Amino acid sequence: MTDYHENQKNEAVDLLAAFNVVATVTLEDRAMTIALDNPSRRDVAFAMYAAFAVDMAADPVYSEDREAVRITVYLD
16 A cells, blocks of 8 residues: 555545545555445445546446445555
């Protein structure tokens, strides 16, 4: 993990906060995960936007169940 990756994570946190989306953003081994509990469709849309905004080469892995959404972005 580098300062560049930490900056990408911080950018995602700032974007989500700007859109009033409550999320937990973690960074581990160049993989940024955005976790949402009981999200609305709007929250998921903004989380996907944040994932692509921080890394235009993002390849998000989007998994959905009834109560939570986890978006994992593998950063280059």
